[in-house]
Amino acid sequence: MAQNTAEDTLSLLTRISQKPGVQSTLILSRDTGAIVRTSGLISNTTSANPNSTLPASLETAPDNYSNGRKEGGMQSAEDVASLVWSFLGAAGKLVDGLDKEDEVKLLRLRTKKNELVIMPDPRYIMIMIHEAPSA
Amino acid sequence: MESTMQQRKDEILAKKAKLAELKRQRELRREGQASRTSARGSPDNLFQPTPSRADEKRNLDSFINNIIGDSRPGSTQPGSPSGGRPARPTSVLSASQLSSDNEISPPFKRLSGMVDRETQTLSIAPMATVFEFDGDTTTTSVTSVKGQGKEKEVITYSKGVQTSTDWSPIRGRGSGGSDSERDDSPTSPKAKRLSRRQKEREEDIRANLKKEIEEEIRAAQQASLDADATTSGSKDNFPFKTLSNEELAAVENSEEFAGFVERSTKVLERALDQQLGYDILADYAIGGMDVDEEDEGYGSSGGKKGRRIKELAQFWDERWSKKRMISDLGFSTKFPELVLASYTKNPSAPHDPDGLVQVWNLHMHDRPEYIFHAQSDILTAKFSPFHPNLIIGGAYSGQVLLWDTRAKSSPVQKTPLTGSGHTHPVYSIDIVGTQNANNIISCSTDGVVCGWTVDMLSQPQEFLELISPPPAKTEDVAMTCIAFPQSDPTYFLAGTEEGVIYPCHRYDRAGAKAGVDSRARYTGHAAPVMSLDFHPAKGHIDLGDLVLSSSVDWSVKLWKVRPPAATGTSNGSTQGSTQLVKPILDIAREDLVYDARWSPTKPSVFALVDGAGSLEVWDINVDVEVPMQKVMPSENKRGAFASMPSGMGYMNRSLNKLAWERNEGRKVAVGGMDGVVTVFEVGADLGGLETRAEEWSGVKRLVGRLEGTGETAVNGK
Numbered sequence: 025m026a027q028n029t030a031e032d033t034l035s036l037l038t039r040i041s042q043k044p045g046v047q048s049t050l051i052l053s054r055d056t057g058a059i060v061r062t063s064g065l066i067s068n069t070t071s072a073n074p075n076s077t078l079p080a081s082l083e084t085a086p087d088n089y090s091n092g093r094k095e096g097g098m099q100s101a102e103d104v105a106s107l108v109w110s111f112l113g114a115a116g117k118l119v120d121g122l123d124k125e126d127e128v129k130l131l132r133l134r135t136k137k138n139e140l141v142i143m144p145d146p147r148y149i150m151i152m153i154h155e156a157p158s159a
Numbered sequence: 160m161e162s163t164m165q166q167r168k169d170e171i172l173a174k175k176a177k178l179a180e181l182k183r184q185r186e187l188r189r190e191g192q193a194s195r196t197s198a199r200g201s202p203d204n205l206f207q208p209t210p211s212r213a214d215e216k217r218n219l220d221s222f223i224n225n226i227i228g229d230s231r232p233g234s235t236q237p238g239s240p241s242g243g244r245p246a247r248p249t250s251v252l253s254a255s256q257l258s259s260d261n262e263i264s265p266p267f268k269r270l271s272g273m274v275d276r277e278t279q280t281l282s283i284a285p286m287a288t289v290f291e292f293d294g295d296t297t298t299t300s301v302t303s304v305k306g307q308g309k310e311k312e313v314i315t316y317s318k319g320v321q322t323s324t325d326w327s328p329i330r331g332r333g334s335g336g337s338d339s340e341r342d343d344s345p346t347s348p349k350a351k352r353l354s355r356r357q358k359e360r361e362e363d364i365r366a367n368l369k370k371e372i373e374e375e376i377r378a379a380q381q382a383s384l385d386a387d388a389t390t391s392g393s394k395d396n397f398p399f400k401t402l403s404n405e406e407l408a409a410v411e412n413s414e415e416f417a418g419f420v421e422r423s424t425k426v427l428e429r430a431l432d433q434q435l436g437y438d439i440l441a442d443y444a445i446g447g448m449d450v451d452e453e454d455e456g457y458g459s460s461g462g463k464k465g466r467r468i469k470e471l472a473q474f475w476d477e478r479w480s481k482k483r484m485i486s487d488l489g490f491s492t493k494f495p496e497l498v499l500a501s502y503t504k505n506p507s508a509p510h511d512p513d514g515l516v517q518v519w520n521l522h523m524h525d526r527p528e529y530i531f532h533a534q535s536d537i538l539t540a541k542f543s544p545f546h547p548n549l550i551i552g553g554a555y556s557g558q559v560l561l562w563d564t565r566a567k568s569s570p571v572q573k574t575p576l577t578g579s580g581h582t583h584p585v586y587s588i589d590i591v592g593t594q595n596a597n598n599i600i601s602c603s604t605d606g607v608v609c610g611w612t613v614d615m616l617s618q619p620q621e622f623l624e625l626i627s628p629p630p631a632k633t634e635d636v637a638m639t640c641i642a643f644p645q646s647d648p649t650y651f652l653a654g655t656e657e658g659v660i661y662p663c664h665r666y667d668r669a670g671a672k673a674g675v676d677s678r679a680r681y682t683g684h685a686a687p688v689m690s691l692d693f694h695p696a697k698g699h700i701d702l703g704d705l706v707l708s709s710s711v712d713w714s715v716k717l718w719k720v721r722p723p724a725a726t727g728t729s730n731g732s733t734q735g736s737t738q739l740v741k742p743i744l745d746i747a748r749e750d751l752v753y754d755a756r757w758s759p760t761k762p763s764v765f766a767l768v769d770g771a772g773s774l775e776v777w778d779i780n781v782d783v784e785v786p787m788q789k790v791m792p793s794e795n796k797r798g799a800f801a802s803m804p805s806g807m808g809y810m811n812r813s814l815n816k817l818a819w820e821r822n823e824g825r826k827v828a829v830g831g832m833d834g835v836v837t838v839f840e841v842g843a844d845l846g847g848l849e850t851r852a853e854e855w856s857g858v859k860r861l862v863g864r865l866e867g868t869g870e871t872a873v874n875g876k
Contacts, residue, residue, distance in 0.1 A: 030411045033420045040424045043431060043525070051420075053410070058402050060410055130426065134440060141430050143423045147415055150423035154431065156440075 037061060040152065047138065050104060050151040057109055060148065065101040108142060108151050185359050429523045465844030468776065468788045471826065474500070474519040474836040476527060482507055483515060485830030487539045488818040493547030495820050496521040497528060498828045500836045501540035501552060514554055516540050516562065519836060521826075531562040532569055539588050545597050549613065553585030559601045559611060572616045579618045581607055587640045591648035600643070600665075602653065606636035610665070625653065625663060628677040628737060636661060636675065642691035644720070645703050652681070652720065654688030658710060662720070679721055683742045686712035690754045693720075698762055700855045705862065707765055708742075709755035715767055717744035717779075719862060743865040744783060748775075753831075754817045760824030763858045764845050772812025774829050776845050780857040787845060792829065792837035823848055 041049045041063035048064030112128065119126050131142040134156055143150040402410070410416050474480075483502035491497040497518055504513035514533030535556035543549040550562040552570075557580065561572040574580045581603040588601045598620065599611040610621030625636040637656040641663075644650065649665045653675075660681035667673045689709050696703035706718040721740065751770035758764035763780035764787075775786035791812065814831035825846040830836045843849075 030408075030417070033411065033417045036420055036424045039526070040427055043428070045431065049427075053402075058406075060402065060407065060416075132430065141427055143426055145419045145423060148419045148423075150419070150427065152427050152430075 037063075043154075046152060046154045048104070048153045050101060050108070052105055052109070052149040052151070054144065054147050054149055057105065059101055059105055062101045064153075065104060104151070104153075108140070108149070112142060112144060112149065181356075184356075188359065189363060425523065425526075425528070428526055429520070432522055432524050465842040466776075466787050467842040468774070468790050468827075468845070469840045469842075470790070470793055471838045471840050472519075472521055472524050473792065473838075474498070474517075474524065474527070475834060476517065476525075479511075479515055479517060479527070479530060480834040481505060483834045484832050485815055485834055485836065486537060487541070488816045488828045488830050488836065489541040490818055490820040490826070490828065491518075491542045491547060492544050492821050493542075495822050495826075497542075498818070498836060498838060499540055499542060499550060500828075500830055501537035502834065503536045503538075514552070514560075516550060516552060518550070518564070521838060529564055530568050533558075533560050533573075538584055538586050541588065541590070543590050543597075543613065545590065545592075545594050546613065551588060551590065551599055551613075553588040553601055555584045557581035557583055557585055557603055559585060559588065559599060559609070559616060561613065561616060574611070574616045574619075579622065580609055581605075583607070587638065589641060589643055589651075591643050598648075600641065600651070602638045602641045604635075604637045604639070604656070606634075606638060608638075608641070608653075608663070608665070621665065623663075623665065623673055625661070625675050628661075628675060628680070639687050639689065640691050642693050642706065644693045645696055652691050652693075652706060654684075654691045654708060656687040658682070658684035658686050658688060658712065660684070660688060660691065660706075660708060660718070677737055679738045679740055681708075681718055681720075681740045681742070683716050683718075683745065684708065684710040684712050684714070686710050689752065690756070692756050692765075694757050694762070695759050696762075697760070698850060698855045699852055700762075700859050702762055702855070702858055702862075705757075705858075707755050707757060709752040709767060711751040711753070711770075713748050713751060715746045715748060715752050715755045716742035717746070717865075718742050719866065743862060744779070746777075746783065751813075753813070753815045756817055756819055758824050758846060759819050759821045760848055761846060761850055762855045763861075766817055766819070766827055768814035768817045768829050768831070770813045772814050772831065774814065774817065774827065774839065776827075776841060778845065779861060780854060783861075788841075790839065792835065 037049070037051075040046065046064070049062065050059065050065065051061040052058065053060055111133075112131070115128050115131055119128050128144055131140070131144075133140040133142070137156065138153050139156045141150075141152045141154070480502065482505040485500050486503050487499075487501040489499050491499070497520055499516055499518045502515040502517070504515075505511055512532035513535050514537040516529075516531040516533075516537055517527040518529040518531075520528040531550065531552075533552065533554055535554040535558065537552045537554055537560075540550055540552035543551055548564045550564070552560045552562070554560060556576060557574075558576060559574045559581070560570040562568075563571045581601065583603040583605040585601050585603050588599065590597055590599055592598050597613070599613060600608065601611065602608045606625040606627075608621075608623040608625060609619035610623075611619055625638070626634055627636050636653060638653045639656055640654040642652050642654075649668070651663050651665070653661045653663050655661065662676040662679055662681075664671050664673050664676060671678075687710065689711060690707075692707045694702045694705040694707075696705075704720045704722070706720050707715065708718065709715045718740070748767070748769055749771065752767055753769065755765055755767040758766070761778075764776065764778050766774060766776045768774050773789050773791050776788045777783075778787045781787060792814075812831070812833070814829050816831070817827055817829045820826035820828075823846070824841075826838055826840050827846075828836055828838045840846075
């Protein structure tokens with residue numbers, strides 16, 4: 025009831041994209057790879073619908089340039105999308121190879137700077153990149 | 160002569176005209192083909208990386224079918240009239256060559272096999288036409304010469320096919336193919352009878368196909384090169400598609416997307432919060448100085464280590480918790496990380512549902528796991544101990560509601576507002592019985608107690624109206640709380656607004672009628688009783704007759720309850736007269752006490768919350784006058800009063816409810832006026848599963864001593 029309107033859905037996404045530490049989020053369609061929503065990323069081509077960009081968290085705005093980003097301060101949504109896409113494909117192959125009936129449910133990838141959380145769903149893929157706690 | 164010459168001339172002219180005409184037609188046709196080619200199979204299309212090879216193949220297939228189908232409908236079917244007649248051995252030959260070549264170039268095996276097939280399909284097309292045109296076109300005189308000329312061009316087609324297996328030099332080796340073709344076609348009698356037009360057509364098709372196939376090959380080469388070069392992250396292969404605004408809107412409004420977002424954002428939030436709690440990649444060799452994390456600030460308490468209380472989490476939601484008070488709290492027995500909180504209405508949001516239950520997850524700090532609504536303020540709610548998915552609540556309207564975590568936010572069942580059932584607020588509710596036979600017992604402030612089955616809330620299974628025994632001023636027993644002993648689900652205590660606690664029976668039994676047991680009454684509180692709690696008694700010694708009550712008369716009292724059957728007879732008082740039972744221990748506090756609960760595991764420990772906003776944990780074995788610990792929730796999330804300066808006095812910090820986690824007894828949740836739920840963890844001395852035998856016998860001895868010293872023991876405060 026409370027969560028079913030598009031507005032509420034959007035506010036949930038905005039919420040997560042504005043949580044402290046979250047640099048960017050991305051939602052892809054599972055079958056076509058089309059970008060449904062992004063935040064904290066710029067799109068350098070026309071591949072992403074400009075309307076699909078959500079407000080990003082404030083603290084990751086200008087002063088975080090050095091943190092794993094390109095010169096422009098932001099990575100392009102397409103780059104991230106295609107990289108994640110192929111990463112997910114590789115992970116899917118791995119799981120398939122181990123057990124045909126298994127499937128990927130969640131990928132957490134820790135890097136020195138960030139953590140990627142990738143959650144594939146039957147129809148969509150949710151990607152979140154956030155700062156890893158300084159370890 | 161003249162005339163014959165003239166005739167000859169005319170004939171020649173006619174032939175020339177015919178030739179010209181034919182040529183023109185051919186040109187036209189070629190143009191048409193060309194335009195069709197560009198329309199359907201433009202190089203761009205082919206070079207565009209499509210998701211899979213299968214698609215490319217399908218495209219090409221359909222394209223070729225289109226071409227052939229257009230020029231000669233029906234001829235592409237293998238089962239066409241000419242079936243099985245080897246008119247063009249070339250195709251067979253080339254096919255075998257191809258297959259032998261295949262072994263040389265394994266990477267392109269599949270592709271070349273595909274090309275191979277196209278060739279065969281093509282070869283069928285002319286066969287069909289041959290058959291159809293056999294009768295009517297044999298006599299054209301021009302054909303033979305022209306036909307020969309055409310044959311040479313056919314060779315180029317053959318080249319194409321043959322070279323297709325040999326990838327890099329596409330035009331490299333034509334001779335072999337052309338030889339076979341040349342050998343073949345002139346000697347075949349059928350071929351000579353092909354009409355020129357047919358040949359033209361056929362040739363056009365071939366030329367076209369050749370072009371197509373070459374393009375396809377090139378595309379395939381390109382693709383495979385790409386794949387080799389950049390196996391991962393090849394952007395060319397990434398299936399991008401831009402969503403238009405309409406598509407975007409469609410996606411976002413779909414139920415599926417909402418469900419996905421709901422699920423995935425929860426996972427993400429848990430992932431984020433988990434990270435905050437503990438970093439599994441922590442390297443203690445590197446950092447190594449965060450040893451003194453036991454800070455003693457606000458929200459945690461000092462003292463001996465085992466007696467510490469540490470704040471774990473606070474839950475508050477801007478959208479829903481705002482301006483609501485917490486009316487009840489409860490941990491899930493199945494999932495000990497889930498805490499439910501019920502809320503009263505938000506007076507400044509008339510359009511929001513009045514009643515609210517939020518289920519919080521200790522692993523997700525900023526957002527409730529579930530939100531449930533009701534049309535009236537929820538005054539009490541708890542997880543059903545027997546069905547982990549069910550939440551039962553009592554409302555100000557007198558309704559008993561049932562929510563299911565698998566369903567939506569509105570209740571899956573509720574009792575009717577009128578008729579049978581409650582018509583006054585339901586402040587207390589319990590689920591008694593066993594896994595297979597349990598009932599919801601609810602009580603309202605007009606003295607009505609109802610028993611319900613979880614499956615049917617349309618009418619009560621039991622209905623009992625409590626009547627106050629004579630000395631009371633009013634007939635109604637204005638119940639604020641009820642409590643069942645662990646051992647007996649047919650007997651309960653009811654705390655009232657006058658401060659009296661009545662023992663009650665659900666059913667008629669020997670020596671007592673259903674309803675208030677008039678032979679005993681527990682008096683001592685001077686103001687409404689806010690909570691009653693039987694000792695959970697799971698240990699060596701049965702302490703199940705100890706009851707803790709709290710009241711807004713600034714006190715907590717400990718009672719020893721008479722066994723229900725023995726009430727009338729044991730103390731020799733005459734039937735009908737009421738025995739007034741006094742508490743065995745009276746603990747005066749410094750403020751209104753809103754709730755007091757036994758620890759589910761430690762026999763001597765209980766916790767209470769008061770109007771000043773503190774949580775106190777007591778151990779009656781150690782001290783009956785001073786709490787072991789006293790803490791206040793931190794002000795990180797100040798909830799409804801965030802904008803006010805701190806220290807506004809009682810009201811804004813007041814805590815209404817507390818709940819222990821039932822399985823381990825390590826966590827206590829408290830909540831109050833400001834709508835913030837705070838979860839504390841208590842030290843090993845105050846919680847946890849380990850209990851020593853002395854703790855149990857200590858309580859027993861204490862109770863014996865208290866009983867011996869007189870009915871009341873006031874701690875002097």
